[in-house]
Amino acid sequence: MSVDETTTARSTSLADVAHEPGAAKPDPILVADHVVRRFGGMTAVDVDHLEVQEGVITALIGPNGAGKTTFFNLLTGFDTPNTGEWTFQGRSLSGKSGAAVAKAGVVRTFQLTKALGRLTVLQNMLLASRDNPGENLWLSWLPFLWKKHEADSTEKAMEILARFKLDTKANDYAGSLSGGQRKLLEMARALMTDPTMIMLDEPMAGVNPALVQSLLGHVQALRDEGMTVLFVEHDMHAVRHISDWVVVMAEGRIVAEGPPSSVMKDEAVVDAYLGAHHDTDLGDDSLLDPAVLARYEAEEEER
Amino acid sequence: MEEFLRILTQSAGEILAPTTAAFAIAAIGLNLHFGYTGLLNMGQAGFMLLGAYGFGITLTLGGPIWLAFLIAIAAGVVFALLLGMPTLQLRGDYLAIVTISAAEIVRWFGRSTLWQEWTGGASGLQGRYYKDPFHALSFLPEGRFALGPFEYINTGSDSWFTRIFAWGLVALVLIFVWLITRSPWGRVLKGIREDEDAVRALGKSVYSYKLQALVLGGAIGALAGVVYAIPLAISPDSMGGRTMTFFVWTVLLLGGAATVFGPVLGSMIFFTAYMFMRTGMRALSEDTAVGNVISTTQVEYIGGMLVGITLMCLVIFRPQGILGNKKELAFNVR
Ligand SMILES: Nc1ncnc2c1ncn2[C@@H]1O[C@H](COP(=O)(O)OP(=O)(O)OP(=O)(O)O)[C@@H](O)[C@H]1O
Ligand SMILES: [Mg+2]
Numbered sequence: 305m306s307v308d309e310t311t312t313a314r315s316t317s318l319a320d321v322a323h324e325p326g327a328a329k330p331d332p333i334l335v336a337d338h339v340v341r342r343f344g345g346m347t348a349v350d351v352d353h354l355e356v357q358e359g360v361i362t363a364l365i366g367p368n369g370a371g372k373t374t375f376f377n378l379l380t381g382f383d384t385p386n387t388g389e390w391t392f393q394g395r396s397l398s399g400k401s402g403a404a405v406a407k408a409g410v411v412r413t414f415q416l417t418k419a420l421g422r423l424t425v426l427q428n429m430l431l432a433s434r435d436n437p438g439e440n441l442w443l444s445w446l447p448f449l450w451k452k453h454e455a456d457s458t459e460k461a462m463e464i465l466a467r468f469k470l471d472t473k474a475n476d477y478a479g480s481l482s483g484g485q486r487k488l489l490e491m492a493r494a495l496m497t498d499p500t501m502i503m504l505d506e507p508m509a510g511v512n513p514a515l516v517q518s519l520l521g522h523v524q525a526l527r528d529e530g531m532t533v534l535f536v537e538h539d540m541h542a543v544r545h546i547s548d549w550v551v552v553m554a555e556g557r558i559v560a561e562g563p564p565s566s567v568m569k570d571e572a573v574v575d576a577y578l579g580a581h582h583d584t585d586l587g588d589d590s591l592l593d594p595a596v597l598a599r600y601e602a603e604e605e606e607r
Numbered sequence: 608m609e610e611f612l613r614i615l616t617q618s619a620g621e622i623l624a625p626t627t628a629a630f631a632i633a634a635i636g637l638n639l640h641f642g643y644t645g646l647l648n649m650g651q652a653g654f655m656l657l658g659a660y661g662f663g664i665t666l667t668l669g670g671p672i673w674l675a676f677l678i679a680i681a682a683g684v685v686f687a688l689l690l691g692m693p694t695l696q697l698r699g700d701y702l703a704i705v706t707i708s709a710a711e712i713v714r715w716f717g718r719s720t721l722w723q724e725w726t727g728g729a730s731g732l733q734g735r736y737y738k739d740p741f742h743a744l745s746f747l748p749e750g751r752f753a754l755g756p757f758e759y760i761n762t763g764s765d766s767w768f769t770r771i772f773a774w775g776l777v778a779l780v781l782i783f784v785w786l787i788t789r790s791p792w793g794r795v796l797k798g799i800r801e802d803e804d805a806v807r808a809l810g811k812s813v814y815s816y817k818l819q820a821l822v823l824g825g826a827i828g829a830l831a832g833v834v835y836a837i838p839l840a841i842s843p844d845s846m847g848g849r850t851m852t853f854f855v856w857t858v859l860l861l862g863g864a865a866t867v868f869g870p871v872l873g874s875m876i877f878f879t880a881y882m883f884m885r886t887g888m889r890a891l892s893e894d895t896a897v898g899n900v901i902s903t904t905q906v907e908y909i910g911g912m913l914v915g916i917t918l919m920c921l922v923i924f925r926p927q928g929i930l931g932n933k934k935e936l937a938f939n940v941r
Contacts (some may be wrong), residue, residue, distance in 0.1 A: 356805050380808070403811055403812045406809055411810070413808075414805070416802070420801035421801055422797065427794055428798075431806070431809060434810065438790045438791030439791045440792065440821055441792050454791065492762060494808075
């Protein structure tokens with residue numbers, strides 16, 4: 305099957321899905337219900353129902369402070385909700401630790417990058433490899449038990465690093481990488497775990513446009529191999545370019561869902577971003593023009 | 608001149624002294640905590656004191672020597688579990704607070720009259736109660752032996768056998784720690800040191816690894832306490848105090864945290880310099896006009912102060928220590 309055909313297959317799998325918040329999907333891999341997280345008096349996340357379709361790329365967008373990162377933290381066990389439960393592949397993941405969630409196959413990256421500075425780039429990658437017998441204390445002092453696993457992981461790590469243009473940096477300390485390179489390393493490291501589902505928090509922030517193109521292609525290739533991708537991104541062009549489905553959050557709630565072409569024209573979405581009823585499309589280049597934005601802001605003031 | 612040579616010899620004697628070995632072992636344990644895993648253990652002296660008590664009391668009660676070693680190690684393990692289980696889930700600073708206070712608690716229990724029968728209370732446990740079974744292990748012939756200017760009896764408290772045993776143990780512990788830390792297991796520890804959330808996100812049980820590191824380093828600390836106590840006595844105030852903990856930290860940071868030989872080199876340099884400084888100052892104060900300013904009794908205090916200043920300067924100017932990798936720290940100090 306060619307890539308084009310698979311893409312069509314994916315699109316048709318979502319073709320009958322309603323364009324509304326909390327819409328039911330044909331094969332949901334992740335289902336969240338009534339997830340609420342409050343910080344003091346402020347409700348950061350209040351997601352009533354969300355289903356993420358298996359094997360497609362879902363983008364989670366929304367203005368700053370919408371609660372996207374907090375929602376990620378909750379789903380991946382890095383924060384505890386006030387209420388709510390969610391399942392992955394039918395098994396409950398609520399209340400599980402971050403490590404348990406990762407073991408279940410959901411691996412995430414962080415918006416504020418977490419490169420392990422005083423490990424080399426290659427060590428960062430090897431650390432991510434699963435089921436390494438040498439990570440067991442009792443076996444750790446017997447190298448012949450884990451040398452083979454290390455060699456295999458190194459080969460795989462170098463392949464992934466090459467894809468992320470980091471192979472020449474393999475033996476440098478991760479702390480010496482630039483901001484964008486750290487983002488890349490974190491994504492590469494997450495892929496090293498062979499996740500069933502990968503959750504990326506602004507993976508393209510600070511990455512140069514040429515590399516973004518190639519990485520987007522890579523993410524699509526991963527999807528075509530069967531990986532489920534959920535990513536947060538502010539770059540609307542990236543969202544439009546690769547996502548099969550878009551979920552929009554604003555003030556903690558999911559306000560819209562739909563395919564990228566239509567969701568950006570959705571009134572609720574434009575509202576969430578621009579704060580008023582404008583007849584525009586978020587993917588529209590005119591939004592890059594400061595004059596247009598200023599006009600919208602002025603109109604908003606008048607209201 | 609002759610006086611100067613005597614001071615030099617005495618200082619050089621510290622290189623192989625049993626106490627130097629004891630601190631090297633304690634620092635190897637602390638290295639596993641701090642250097643590799645980033646755990647702030649501010650109570651290594653507590654582990655040492657407990658190990659020494661476990662060893663001394665078992666022998667005093669007539670237990671066999673292998674059991675005494677086993678109990679010393681077990682004391683360190685249990686102490687580490689007690690301190691680690693509630694605190695390792697929390698942020699790193701809490702472990703520091705808990706360990707520093709727990710070490711004090713151990714010391715106060717040791718010097719209280721509560722278990723005086725076994726611990727000897729504030730005056731401690733005299734060496735004569737537990738040394739004989741240890742000396743019985745010696746394979747050296749009776750008599751004395753001189754190696755250059757260094758002459759000790761073959762078997763006894765400050766003896767060649769104690770040195771051989773102590774440094775043999777240093778070598779064993781060093782090889783053990785080197786083997787486990789160069790492995791993928793050690794890599795996970797270093798990952799945790801850098802950012803535990805990142806490691807968690809890769810599916811590793813961070814808590815379990817931190818507990819393993821704390822227990823291993825604590826057990827090694829307990830062994831260090833045994834080595835420290837063998838040629839001396841077990842006195843809660845001199846061994847279990849905060850000074851002891853800070854000496855171990857100085858040794859580790861001097862040699863270089865997260866390096867294999869750092870703790871050993873650090874201990875050798877530290878004690879040689881410390882001895883040189885004290886004997887030198889004492890000689891100056893006794894024989895020259897310096898005595899009018901610094902009396903011999905003040906030498907100890909000044910020595911202690913200088914250690915504190917050294918520790919501060921190390922942390923500020925050379926946090927990677929002597930053996931540390933400059934490149935590794937270049938981007939992480941600030
Ligand atoms: N630990 C915290 N304590 C208090 N408030 C928090 C905390 N974390 C997040 N918040 C608040 O929750 C809201 C949502 O934050 P979140 O980081 O999830 O936004 P986001 O959608 O990821 O934004 P961005 O696109 O800027 O990354 C914000 O208003 C923020 O101030
Ligand atoms: Mg965010």
